[in-house]
Amino acid sequence: MSASTCETRPAGLLRRLRDRAGAAGGPFWKKTAIASGGILALVLLLLYLQGTIGGEKVGPGNVPLVLESPPAGKTAIVETREVEDFLEWPGTVRSRTMAQVSTRLMARALDVKAELGQAVRAGDVLVVLDDRDVRARADQAKAALEAAKALAAQAQADHVRVKGLFERQAATPRDFEMTEARAKAAWAQVGQAENAWREADVMLGETSLRSPLDGVVSEKLVQEGDTALPGKPLFVIHDPARLRLEAQVPESCAQKALVGMEVRTRVGPRGREVLARVEEISPAADPRSRTFLLKAAL
DSSP, X not given: OOHHHHHHHHHHHHHHHHHHHHHHSHHHHHHHHHHHHHHHHHHHHHHHHTTSSSSOOXXXXXXXXXXXXXXXXXXXXXXXXXXXXXXXXXXXXXXXXXXEEEBSSOEEEEEEOOOTTOEEOTTOEEEEEOOHHHHHHHHHHHHHHXXXXXXXXXXXXXXXXXXXXXXXXXXXXXXXXXXXXXXXXXXXXXXXXXXXXXXHHHHHHTTEEEOSSSEXXXXXXXXXXXXXXXXXXXXXEEOTXXXXXXXEEEHHHHTTOOTTOEEEEEETTTTEEEEEXXXXXXXXXXXXXXXXXXXXXX
């Protein structure tokens, strides 16, 4: 093999490799240039944010405050004064005087005379209950009383008669004592019969329920035909002239409230402002909501 031939083959191989790299490396060099440009821009941005380039650094220390004079003709006076701290809580307006009307017997409602929101006077009939059973017991108690009085009168007459005979020594001491005992027992029976008749008469009065005060019917819990039960409220009457606000106040705010303190309230859909005075503050908080019940008279 000659020397010229050995030199020509490596040169041709190198040329072919360079041509292939130039043909296939166009997109590669383009992507490499874009990535390098992005990295360079990021480095320059970091240097700018650090203040290395593009501005002067502010050294540590105090910077003097430049006070600008107010515009001519405009001045302001600075003063110290107390500013009211407003705290708002939702509440409910209730009557200070409220009565629940119920009966002590079980009977059917025959005639309901009061309606919800109606103004009533003390003594007005609200509802009439069926009184047939109660009236029958009252009549029985009255008849028993009359019978007891008749027996007592007879026993008293026998005692008076035996007493006269005893004084004339025509009756024995035993007869006198027996008639005296029978007379006392008879009058005791009269007392029991009178109490039974009074109780029956009171129960008869329970069949006509009346309003205990002047006010407005705030709750109506009975309809005609319903059965009234002992102790179950049928009506709730409240006095609209004596109202107060009841609100649940958070524990942090209740410590600032004092009895006798005046508070501003907004009442009604239009938010009419009314001045109220704190009357009661519950000494114990509600264990679930951690609030205190506050009552203020309107």
